[in-house]
Amino acid sequence: MTGKRQPTRDGVLRAAHKIAQILPPTPLLPVEIRGVKLRAKAECLQPIGVFKIRGAWHRLSDLSAEEWRRGVVGVSSGNHAQGVAWAARKLGMDATIVMPNDAPRVKVERVRELGAQIVTYDRPGGEDRDAIARELADRQGSVFVHAYGDPWVIEGQGSTGVEISAQMGEFSGSGPSRIVAPCGGGGLTAGIALACPDAEIVAVEPEGWDDVTRSLASGRIEAVQSDPPPTACDALQTPRTWPINFAVMKGRVAGVTVSEEEIRAAQRFAFAQLRLVLEPGGAAALAAALAGKVELDPESVLVLSGGNVDQASFRAVLDED
Structure with missing residues (x-):
């Protein structure tokens, strides 16, 4: 990445x-x-x-034209998700966000309003959110934008x-x-x-x-x-x-x-x-x-x-x- x-x-x-x-x-x-x-x-x-709007904007606005065409995948309980979705919409690119199924409803709704696709995972069940996001990014050919390790x-x-x-x-x-x-x-x-x-x-x-x-x-x-x-x-x-x-x-x-x-x-x-x-x-x-x-x-x-x-x-x- x-x-x-x-x-x-x-x-x-x-x-x-x-x-x-x-x-x-x-x-x-x-x-x-x-x-x-x-x-x-x-x-x-x-x-x-x-x-979170800060890191998302710096990351997405630095993508190459090829990366822009492939879109991005993020993982978040909602705040980084909104940052990535906001930046992606402003830049005109596709964004998919991996979110826990117990994320606050207000955050889920706002991510959808910003136009990002949402894939949920079971946080209480111990699913590895980063692994899910990486597999999704690899399958889609998208850029993985981690919430903090980037x-x-x-x-x-x-x-x-x-x-x-x-x-x-x-x-x-x-x-x-x-x-x-x-x-x-x-x-x-x-x-x-x-x-x-x-x-x-x-x-x-x-x-x-x-x-x-x-x-x-x-x-x-x-x-x-x-x-x-x-x-x-x-x-x-x-x-x-x-x-x-x-x-x-x-x-x-x-x-x-x-x-x-x-x-x-x-x-x-x-x-x-x-x-x-x-x-x-x-x-x-x-x-x-x-x-x-x-x-x-x-x-x-x-x-x-x-x-x-x-x-x-x-x-x-x-x-x-």
Whole structure:
């Protein structure tokens, strides 16, 4: 798929330039947490409601004419799926997405609205989604666009950090000291680490899905432990990071975990204080900050990564308050 190509900071900067030509920067909002005034990057306000549009656009817009004719195959619970479908529609190419049969309905509907074909698999049954997608791509002759283990995708997600640095420069005259971001497979955190080499990067995972946190602590890639607990963070349910991501994150990124209760509290806080709707996974970084699990200073930035949540599920979270 990608040969020996590795993601680079120059690649991140090129991705940021490409994305700036089609999308405005998402806002960097002021927020006060535990007495500290800091900033939150509202990636939930992207056209598809999530940062995944960045990596998908960088990947698909770099395809050759021959690859464009063959189309693409992606695999996702819904956010990367929407990014690939959005980019494919804008570029006029075919896209097929492998999605779990328990994906949030709102995400499935939006992928269909964007014109992509959907092939489902049984996530609770333990089917290997990557194997399914690779076999489908081989059969169709399509390009496989992985959700996080792809150098173009990592670089595209890193454009988030390029925007943060520019916006922080305007607000405070200095770059971010710390960027806290939700983490599934590590595409976003690896990309931001490349984009912002002088900032501390913190990856936040739901409890029980802490493969990246444990991998960073042990120095080798660890898989999610058997029989992980249920989580509302469908976007962060990845079995393990990939070597291409880990090579960037190792020694550069710290990991923490948050509980389901802490995530729901963050969703309510974002709605009440920032007037934003966040999906559970998109609220993970905010949850870590509110729970006191990361240090904060005025140059810290929290990434609010996505807002694609079913109306009924979100209403239930708000009703807990």
